[in-house]
Amino acid sequence: MSLSNNGREALSAILSNESLFPRIKDSDLSSVASKLARKQVPAAGLTRADLLDLKEALGEVVFENTLDGLSPHHVKLLARRLDKNAPDIEVNTGRSALSYVRQILSGEVTETPASAAQPEPTPAPAEPKKNKYLGRKAFRTGR
Numbered sequence: 001m002s003l004s005n006n007g008r009e010a011l012s013a014i015l016s017n018e019s020l021f022p023r024i025k026d027s028d029l030s031s032v033a034s035k036l037a038r039k040q041v042p043a044a045g046l047t048r049a050d051l052l053d054l055k056e057a058l059g060e061v062v063f064e065n066t067l068d069g070l071s072p073h074h075v076k077l078l079a080r081r082l083d084k085n086a087p088d089i090e091v092n093t094g095r096s097a098l099s100y101v102r103q104i105l106s107g108e109v110t111e112t113p114a115s116a117a118q119p120e121p122t123p124a125p126a127e128p129k130k131n132k133y134l135g136r137k138a139f140r141t142g143r
Contacts, residue, residue, distance in 0.1 A: 030062055037066040042074040048082055051105060067098060075101060083109065 011032075014021055037058055041051065055063040070078070072094025079086055079097040082104045090100040103109045 030065075033058060033062050034066050034069065037062065038069055041066055042070060042078050044081070046081075048104060051082075055105070067101065070098075072097070079104070 014024065018024070037054065040046075040054065041063075046054075058066070067075070075094050075097045076091050079091045079100045082101060086100060089096070091097040100109065
């Protein structure tokens with residue numbers, strides 16, 4: 001049974017009446033903040049600035065724990081969202097994508113322009129001419 005229908009009110013009630021909840025430690029509140037942030041960090045529409053604001057609001061430790069707790073799939077999506085033209089080598093595994101996200105957030109990587117990320121396509125090689133004699137019975141038998 002919940003304290004109220006609104007989870008926000010329940011959290012506010014717990015935080016405003018700490019004396020009624022003596023067993024709730026700071027580490028418990030940090031884990032709750034991390035769980036809530038884990039839902040927000042991979043949310044669509046967040047930019048680098050939004051993530052930096054979120055990092056400031058949560059604190060660096062909670063934010064880093066949140067990034068570490070994301071699944072490889074979500075980290076890859078986050079890296080692609082932050083840099084749409086990211087090289088494939090940077091986002092092909094969860095660990096490399098997490099490193100790339102941290103580089104983006106620290107300002108080491110700026111968004112690459114589309115022309116630099118996409119190499120110019122090379123012209124397709126011309127198709128070789130077909131040999132009209134291949135497959136003919138006369139050619140196969142030597143007559």
